[in-house]
Every structure is written in structure tokens, then in C-alpha cells.
Amino acid sequence: MQIEHLTLFIRIAVTHNISMAGNELGLSPAVASAHINKLESTLGVRLIHRTTRKVSLTEEGKAFLPHAEDVIASVEAARASVGAGSFLPRGTLRVAAPASFGRMHLVPIMADFLAQFPDLKVDLKLSDTIVDLVEGGFDIAIRNSELKDSTLIARKLAPDHRILCASPAYITQYGQPSSPHDLTNHKCISLIGLENWGFHTDEGQTVIKTTGNFRTDNGEAIRDACINGLGITINSKWSVYKHLKSGNLVQVLPDYPLVSNTAIWALYPSSRLLAPKVRAFIDYLAQHFVNASQWED
Incomplete structure (x- = not known):
């Protein structure tokens, strides 16, 4: 039983793709498949189910996985103790x-990240739709949301404080609301399907069903519509902080915080035997966002 075979098996368990796991380790699809066949032959059991779309672990594979992880973790710890086992990030990082x-x-x-890791390539998918990391073949997902129960590993990168905003022109024309209930008399811009806004008040949490004549499914579009005087909206401070400083937007109802537990998260399938490219990106983001005061001030 070879260490390389165990390492490949663990990456297949994460990626659900033999070719992708092999590529991370510098192996061709044919060689990667041969390595797994050899491991299964050595153990005398089938570890993975192969289909045209992806692979999945058998019951025996699921039982074997934590033991394989323990072996590799022990080997890496032994290498690290003598200063060996340095793995440089390479390949394609799908985000x-x-x-x-x-x-x-x-x-x-x-530009700065790739300058530090010249052997890396990044495929960045930008979408407000929640993607399935395994089905989509992604190494990591960045999300700005409330973290739900998940089998994924999550690392908090930065706060995602959300506030109400309006343009000075809108306030001049329609006035400043003095309480959340006043919003029912205002034009409100909302994300489609998120018209109910929750607030912390002295009486507890209050939910207001807002109305308006413009909705969209994109946060930047909501912000820009707000700048252009279409109404009051919710937006993240990381999106509007420059416009608040310039005076293009003003905060509305600052004494009534929104009910929100959102943050910026990095999500990935496993923290054990994390691919060097994934660890490098997560560590880079964590360092970059360690001080998010640029948008929190």
C-alpha cells in the first residue's frame, strides 16, 4: 500500500472526480485510475463507484477514508518535524x-495572489446562485450569507454588516423615515423574493413587508438603483461604503439595526489533506480581509 495511492484516494473522496484529483497530484487520468485499481486490489475491496458523471465512495470506501486520512496526516507530521514535505500550490483553482x-x-x-503563486491558474465563477461544490467541481466557494448547517468546512473571512440606504435626492423628495413602520409609506428596492425586512426595536424584532416599483436579483443593481433615487434599500457595507463616504448615499434608520447574521465565508469540502492550492487561497483571503475596516468605518 503506497502513500501516493492513499493521497489520491483522499483527493478523489473530496473532488468526486478521478481526473481532477489526479491532476492535482500531477497524474494523468490513466495513471490515476491505475493507482486506484492497485489500491483496491491490495485491499481486496472496491473503494469507489464509477459513473460517467462522477465517482462516489462505496460503504467500504467510506469506512476506509478516515484511516487513510490518519495515515497521511501522520506522514505529513513526520515530514514537517524534519522540515520536509513542502508542497507548492499548482494547477487550476476553481472558485x-x-x-x-x-x-x-x-x-x-x-494579480497579487497569482504573482505570489505563479504555478496556479484560477477559474472564477461569479453567480448569486448557490452552487454545489461537489457537483460543480469547485475547490472553494465564497459566500456572503448566514451560515446554514452544512457538511462543508467554513472559515469566516470578514463581517457582512447590512444597512438601509437612500440617496440624498430621495430623502429630499420623500423625507426621512423615523421608524421601520414608516417604510410602508416609502418606495423600497428589494432583492426579488426578499421583501420582508426584519429590524431590532425596543419592542423586539419587527418585520416589515416592503413595497416599491423596482426589484432585481443583483446587489450592485440594487445599490445603483438606490443611488439614482429609486428608493430605500438594504445593502452590505462592503458594497456601499465608498458611496457613503462620497455622499452619494446616506444611511437610513441607523438606530434600528437589521436582523442579520451574515458574514463572508470561505467554504470547502474537507480540512484534512487540504490541497495546497486551496490552503494557499484561503490563507491569502484571511490575511487580506483580516482588517475589514475599509468598509466598516
Whole structure:
């Protein structure tokens, strides 16, 4: 039983793709398949189910996985104790991220990140649709949301405080609401399907069903519509902080915080035997966003 075979098996368990796992380790699809066949032959059991779309672990594979991880973790710890086992990030890193956050805060840092890791390539999918990491073949997903129960590993990167905003022109024309209940008399811009806004008040949580004449499915579009005077909206501070500083937008109802537990998260399938390219990207993001005061001030 070879260490390389165990390493490949663990990556297949994460990626659900023999070719992708083999590519991470510098193996051709044929060689990767041969390695898994050899491992299964050595053990005398089938470890994975192969289909045309993906592979999945058999019951025997699921039982074997934690033991394989323990072996590799022990080997890596032994190598590290003598300063060996350095693995440089390489290959293609596939990242999924929300459209607005990705354009505003990920794309601008890619030049520096790739300069630090010249053997890496990045495929960045920008979409506000929640993607399945395994089905989509992604290494990591960035999400700005409330973290739900998940089998994925999550690392918090930065806060995602959300506030109400309006343009000065809108406030001049329609006035400043003094309480959440006043919003029922205002034009509100909302994400499609998220018209109910929750607030913390002295009486407890209050939910207001908002109305307006413009909705959209994109955060930047909501922000820009707000700047152009279409109404009051909810937006993340990372999206509007420059416009608040310039005076294009003003905060509305600052004494009534929104009910929100959102943050910026990095999600990935497993923390054990994490591919060097994934670890490098997560560590880079964590360092970059360690001080999010640029949008929190």
C-alpha cells in the first residue's frame, strides 16, 4: 500500500472526480485510475463507484477514508518535524463567488495572489446562485450569507454588516423615515423574493413587508438603483461604503439595526489533506480581509 495511492484516494473522496484529483497530484487520468485499481486490489475491496458523471465512495470506501486520512496526516507530521514535505500550490483553482462581492473584492486582488503563486491558474465563477461544490467541481466557494448547517468546512473571512440606504435626492423628495413602520409609506428596492425586512426595536424584532416599483436579483443593481433615487434599500457595507463616504448615499434608520447574521465565508469540502492550492487561497483571503475596516468605518 503506497502513500501516493492513499493521497489520491483522499483527493478523489473530496473532488468526486478521478481526473481532477489526479491532476492535482500531477497524474494523468490513466495513471490515476491505475493507482486506484492497485489500491483496491491490495485491499481486496472496491473503494469507489464509477459513473460517467462522477465517482462516489462505496460503504467500504467510506469506512476506509478516515484511516487513510490518519495515515497521511501522520506522514505529513513526520515530514514537517524534519522540515520536509513542502508542497507548492499548482494547477487550476476553481472558485465560486457571489457576483457583486467577486467583482468588487476578489478580482482586484487576483494579480497579487497569482504573482505570489505563479504555478496556479484560477477559474472564477461569479453567480448569486448557490452552487454545489461537489457537483460543480469547485475547490472553494465564497459566500456572503448566514451560515446554514452544512457538511462543508467554513472559515469566516470578514463581517457582512447590512444597512438601509437612500440617496440624498430621495430623502429630499420623500423625507426621512423615523421608524421601520414608516417604510410602508416609502418606495423600497428589494432583492426579488426578499421583501420582508426584519429590524431590532425596543419592542423586539419587527418585520416589515416592503413595497416599491423596482426589484432585481443583483446587489450592485440594487445599490445603483438606490443611488439614482429609486428608493430605500438594504445593502452590505462592503458594497456601499465608498458611496457613503462620497455622499452619494446616506444611511437610513441607523438606530434600528437589521436582523442579520451574515458574514463572508470561505467554504470547502474537507480540512484534512487540504490541497495546497486551496490552503494557499484561503490563507491569502484571511490575511487580506483580516482588517475589514475599509468598509466598516
